[in-house]
Amino acid sequence: MKKVGLAIIALFVFLNLISIPKSADAAGAAGIDVSVVLKVGDTINLAAGYPKVNWSVTELNGSATDKAAVSNTGVVTALKPGIVKVIATASDGTTYTGEILITILGNVEEKPAAVLNGTATVNPGGSFDLTYGLRYVAGGIYAQDITLTFDSDKLEFDSAVSLKENKISVVDISKQTGKVRILAASLGEENANAANGDLIKLHWKVKANAQPGTAAVQLTNVVVSNGEGVETSLNAENHSEIVIQSAPVNKQPLLDLIAQAQTKHDGAVEGTLPGQYKAGSKAALFTAIDAAKAVADSSSSTQANVDAAVTALTTALETFASAVNPDKPSIPGDVNGDEKVSIGDIALVAAAYGKTSNDPDWNEYKSRDINGDGVIDILDLAAVAQIILDEYLAAN
Template sequence: MELIKSPRGIAGFCFFVAMGLILSMMTAKPASASNEEFQIGVFWVPPAASTNETQYDYLKDGHVNWIINVASTDLNTIEDNKKMLKLAAERGMKAVVADSRFDKVYDNTATDAEIAAMVNDYKGLPGLGGYYVMDEPLFPNVNYAGHAYQQFLKNDPDSIPYLNLLPYVWNKPEYVKYVDQVIAATPDLKYLTFDNYPFRTNGETNFDILDDYYTNLKIIREKGLEHDLKTGAYIQATGYYDMRRPVENELRYNVFTSLAYGMKALYWFPYWHPGMPFDGGIINLDGTKTDLYKPFQNLNAQIEAWGPILMKLNSVDVYHSGKMAAGTVAVPSDFFWKPENTNDNVIISYFTDASGRKYIMAVNRDYTNSSTLSFHINSNPTKITEISKTTGLEENTNYNALTGVISADFAPGEGRLYALPTEGMGELLRNPGFEDGLTGWTAYNPSTLTPITDPVNSGSNALQISARSMNYTGAMQDIKSILLSNGQGTYDFGVMLRTESKDKQTMYANIFINDSTGDHYFNGSFVSVDNESWVRSSGSAKITWTGKLNYARIYTESEAGTGNYYVDDFSLKKPDQPTTFKSTLTANMSSITSGTEFKVSFGLSNNTLPIYAQDIKIDYNPAVMEFVSVRSVYEGISLVEVDKETSGKLRLIIASAGPEHAVTGDTPIVELTFKSKKVSKTTTGLISVTNAVLGDVKGNEYQAATSSVPIEVIKGGGPGDLNEDGKISIGDLAIVSAHYGKNSSSPDWENAKIADINGDGIIDILDLTAVAKKIVN
């Protein structure tokens, strides 16, 4: 936004517009951001006269945590900047400082000593986030901007200096070169940020999102991944010449489309109305809130809730469906998450975390209309949750594990973030059976790959390998991104093989990786292959890497010979990790008197998969308690069978009424009622789950860990039950009356003291009253 800060830049600001992007498949490189806060920032802050508690309360209430001061505003003295820092720190925010001296950085004239002096005035102050270096440097200024950035960082390593890039529309043919030059000039760059505003008008007609917006997002995303940099984008909150002032739905669109491209910082421009010729902002010139403040506040609250998740996610792929914009890539036919209606205008963005867990962000690309969007997940995972925009926690969805379909209502421009289960997602390779021709596959060493329809092992297609230059030739797929997405661990792999001639060849599937320590090979089984039948080579390998994973591929080759051969049905899967369930028993009271009913809740914890059926065996001590009844406390759960014939033993057969009622999470399932028996002395009885077998949607059975809960049964009916008949009644009152007036000095006190209800050493009206109240109650 430097182009708006002074007359020297306004002529060029009409370039600030935007349009379309998305990523083609590429190798993802994780940016280490999981321990940092998602930056929710504002540019063009309250001026000096409005740098006060009221205005900074507005910022805090708007869920802002990052404030960017600009040298050319009137907040340009050291004192004003320190006041800004103090107000920010008191509200848990951080700010980027810029006083009048910083103009020399913009003019490329500040010396290293002058930069050190600037840092010296602010370093270590509460609320300091960083130092303003430059906004949108032109090509001639890039090297100096990078040098100044490094100098600020050298003098204050904990800071995050501000350096923001021009938009793609500024110089399309040279833009990638421009981004590369900025990165090269700034070796320790912490955030790669840019601004490109999408909502435009020619004065009469609104333009659609054209080619600039998504292309710019694509380039920044790819360069961020390539150089392990966190990325950030600006959100348009004003009109200016050919830009129109956005409305709430368009703000939402701007936010979620940016998040879909992996941005880890979003900045609003402008926050404070800069004055004419700009059309608005979040705050008016007089310090009052505009109509955009409420959506600004709501959207920031949603970003804040998602922030901890977003900061740990690595962007893997971004796809579009419906009407395609420039710079975008259509959802591949074999992608595991696809829209049910291919005409829906939607972004599907694929993320993973450090453990390999998969996330999908779906964004309604229509910023005018709400849409009900449905998606099909090919691998039918057992469960899909949604990250709440209110709490940031995982919530249940309407996902149907039997059909693999999930749907939701999306407001205009809205995004939703879904989390897939931690267990394996099935087939990982792209186009493993060559049903989509050569998509995803290339030749390993000089040879010719030809899709064929006969012979095939399954489906309609297979692949012929011919014109082999050596025995080490075959079909190959790059699996670097697959391994990075799914993490280190055990992988199962294999392929079906068959020769063209009757001459036998010894062949095998192989995985190769190269990391910081060198080359590593993982061989499948060596199998003898001829032309009479298909033979499978398979293997299981613990694939790990040290440092950087440079290359990874799966391929076929033969031990010797160069004869033509066929391949079909490649496979690469990461097996599910062992799932551990635990049964739970919880009593509503731990100590009871004889003849008292009590409740015990049975449930599950560590429940990582939806459970559809349960076979539960429970033992209890029949000398201490008796079973009364059992009921379901989980909606849609039925007790199909309750076997209580054997005293001291129960068997419960439990089933869910459809996928929407599968048991998930840590939850109680049934409530059992018992009644304590009369005991001659205080006794503890145990209720135990002795066996718990659980079934999932695919019919897999799991053994849950056992559990137990002790119940102490007190002799009699407790204090006041003097005749030990398990209740407090008129007979007990009679015993108190018979000993009335006796005290600890009475010769038969040992026998009489049972009537001393309150234990004060005398049997009087207080003891009679205590028993009488228990009778009435």
């Protein structure tokens, strides 16, 4: 059992703070700046003869913890790895309180290692970052040779940036298919001990055609060297996870096209007159609209399904547009579009007699303006009649 003397209580009472020298075990190597470092199973007595104190132990945020226990006499027992806060509150009527942080290390001895950290959930075409660093590595590291492998079908390596600017530099990078090698160096003797913790930010891109699922990035080989050129291979620890999710399906272009097609369908009239549509053309367009709506309404539609539906409906609209009867008869005087000039055409002109280009429904009747002067009158009737008679005389 580790014990702390009456000096601790004196500080507790008069400064409202417990301050215990850092233990001389793994704390130094781990770079942990806390008051006490224990290993699982260790105990320490914080009371040392000051009886009127209430003791408690919590997580750093004040919540309950199972990492350590403290007795009513101030004996702390380390139970699980982690950091806890031990709080002492005077019970003698004063308002003195104090607290101390205790770091608990696991029983397994920590070994020097190179570490790759980072998690990301990304869409195809997106980007993410991972972090490379060293842990529990003694000082005096002047150079590092770092190799990573990755899933080249899904990922692309972009760049590497030092997280310790002016202390550690990324000297050079070699990119290969599915592999990247990074050479880094500490900038001078005063920075050789900076090679610990997070050192390099690694930027990656997800390929636009990457399939959903996980994508691997692995730290596979790390060699470091001290100032005398002695090289050491480090254990590589990979704590990265990259999940590529399905890209969100953009249905808006399809929805806009459906609305456009529906408007054209609803406003169209089938018939033989100019500006009307050939029989059956509306039904064909309606079938195409219905198929497009099924894709738009389905939650399982992929972007490829939506794009194909846009193409199909666009083609249907083009076909529908080509089914409209021309504004002007293809045969002069053939107002009803039956490919002949007869009494029926005279009747259509007579039915529109008096219409002018100033009328709001002129577009419906302008094909009956045979001479194109903006008014349907006796001249147009005469023109159709003349065509009929000329054809009769020519045939007889």
